[in-house]
Amino acid sequence: MSVYVGESRGELLAWLNDLLAPNDIKKLEQCGTGAVYCQVIDSIYGDLPMHRVKFNAKMEYEYLDNFKVLQKAFKQHQIDKPIPVDRLVKCKMQDNLEFLQWMKKYWDMHSRGDEYDATARANGATITAPPSSRPTPTARPAASSSARAPSAAAPRAPSATSSARLTELTGQVNEMQAHCLELEKERDFYFDKLRNIELIVQERAAIDGIEQSERDVLSRVQEILYSTTDGFEVPENGNDVPAEEPLADEEEETF
Structure with missing residues (x-):
């Protein structure tokens, strides 16, 4: 039984930013839009219809359009790898980490070593902002002065x-x-x-x-x-070691 340990999150981010410069990829969650995966495959074969890729996609239906481009490229080049689109478009770190580890392995095996001009292939478009499911934090509004009980010692409202x-x-x-x-x-x-x-x-x-x-x-x-x-220090009697949980079967990849 062989065990493949892929690159870490930091190593993958460094590789993507070097390959796809000047794209600014800060989080693996950005890959969930599908545009990054399209660029990686295009850097190998150079024949993806990049004009159809939505680099500033913000909504899930736009991500799906990008993955359709990727799926057609996989079929065209006979890449025998299922794409878990339903999980990747949720922009979760773990799902995109695992798929990107596989894609890095595939790129290492098939890349021609040519310098990839990501800007030219994307007609000047770049990926600039990671998708986020978290709402932007906002300051809590100060209570209205009319709602406060009058008091000579009332504190001043916070400044802007x-x-x-x-x-x-x-x-x-x-x-x-x-x-x-x-x-x-x-x-x-x-x-x-x-x-x-x-x-x-x-x-x-x-x-x-x-x-x-x-x-x-x-x-x-x-x-x-x-x-x-x-x-x-190793915990005594293994009390602090997490209980073993069964892992999902990992699919053995072939190229």
């Missing part, structure tokens, strides 16, 4: 400057919380992969009669899995 600053800070906090949630999802994703590897090694090591050379390899893998770094 302080309200704007509050709005800015609220937006920063929301963005940080969303980023932390993405990191937690990515952490759990790779933890599950490592847990599966650990179970395979344990099952194999428990078999009697395997060759010593194989047992040495399994012991080395276990040393790597259980190694720690400064500042990290």
Whole structure:
């Protein structure tokens, strides 16, 4: 059984921004519009009808139009890979991370190595803003002076400057919380992969009669899995280790 570990979120973002410059791709969720995937395939074959791709798509029905272009390209070039459109258009990080990991692997195998002019192929259009399902935070309106009880010691209403600053800070906090949630999802994703590897090694090591050379390899893998770094301690009795949950079967990709 072979286990493929794809690139991390940061590595994929760096690759996309280098390949599709001057596009400014800040989040993997942007890929959910379909335009990025179209450009990646076009960078390999150079024959997608990029004039039909909606680079400033804001609505889900526009994303679907982009994925129709991508699906036709897959069919034309006999790419045997189902596109989970219904999940990708929701612009969730995990779904787009997994599909983009596959696409990076495909690009590595089939790219001709030519420099791709993303601007020219897109007729000058660029992807500038990530889709977001979160509402833009706004400052809470100050209570009307007529609604307050008269009082000589009543506090002054906040100035326009302080309200704007509050709005800015609220937006920063929301963005940080969303980023932390993405990191937690990515952490759990790779933890599950490592847990599966650990179970395979344990099952194999428990078999009697395997060759010593194989047992040495399994012991080395276990040393790597259980190694720690400064500042990290393995929880006693494994109390803090998340309970094992069955993973969805991963489709083995062929090219």
